[in-house]
Amino acid sequence: MRNLIIPGLAIPGLALAIALAAVPASAQDADARFSVVGGVTMLTPSDPGDGLRVEGDTAASVSASWFANDHVAIELWGVVGSDKLSHSVRRDGVGRIGNVKQQPVALSGQWHFGDAADVFRPFVGIGYYESNFTRENLGGDLHVGLQTAKGAIGTAGIDFNISPTWFVRVDARYLQMRPDVRVAGTGTGEEVDLDPWAAGIGFGGRF
Numbered sequence: 001m002r003n004l005i006i007p008g009l010a011i012p013g014l015a016l017a018i019a020l021a022a023v024p025a026s027a028q029d030a031d032a033r034f035s036v037v038g039g040v041t042m043l044t045p046s047d048p049g050d051g052l053r054v055e056g057d058t059a060a061s062v063s064a065s066w067f068a069n070d071h072v073a074i075e076l077w078g079v080v081g082s083d084k085l086s087h088s089v090r091r092d093g094v095g096r097i098g099n100v101k102q103q104p105v106a107l108s109g110q111w112h113f114g115d116a117a118d119v120f121r122p123f124v125g126i127g128y129y130e131s132n133f134t135r136e137n138l139g140g141d142l143h144v145g146l147q148t149a150k151g152a153i154g155t156a157g158i159d160f161n162i163s164p165t166w167f168v169r170v171d172a173r174y175l176q177m178r179p180d181v182r183v184a185g186t187g188t189g190e191e192v193d194l195d196p197w198a199a200g201i202g203f204g205g206r207f
Contacts, residue, residue, distance in 0.1 A: 039202020
């Protein structure tokens with residue numbers, strides 16, 4: 001399996017420290033506001049190799065952001081709902097061998113370009129996420145499980161402002177996801193390189 005490491009991306013909270021250091025405390029107090037976005041996200045893992053293929057899935061997602069000023073924000077984002085993200089797992093020449101569910105949540109620092117009054121406002125972000133895997137059903141006599149994935153997440157998106165309060169958002173997220181494999185509760189020393197892309201669309205409001 002691949003063992004690609006992207007230097008520097010797996011530092012949790014790096015973007016948050018940069019974001020808070022970039023603005024004076026007075027600006028944070030004066031310009032602070034919140035936004036909430038509800039929508040749907042489709043997460044598609046990459047091919048993990050060894051003849052395995054993990055299919056993507058779509059689930060409801062929610063994000064909440066605090067703005068230090070018109071440009072700097074801290075966002076909490078995650079997949080919600082009891083169904084989570086359910087992925088079918090297939091092996092070449094065999095077909096479907098099982099499924100696994102996961103529920104990612106992430107904390108990121110963001111930079112929003114342009115002015116608050118602009119109709120289109122692109123943004124980028126970087127942060128840290130965790131995704132808990134449950135209901136692993138991959139066949140065989142011994143239970144095969146995945147440990148909670150942790151790592152870097154990058155975000156790029158754009159807001160379409162309908163009014164000063166309401167907006168539509170489209171975004172894309174990249175998660176550095178390499179969970180360890182466990183068999184019958186014991187670690188195997190192997191990891192699965194999933195590294196998924198997540199594409200989302202939602203409707204938001206500012207408060």
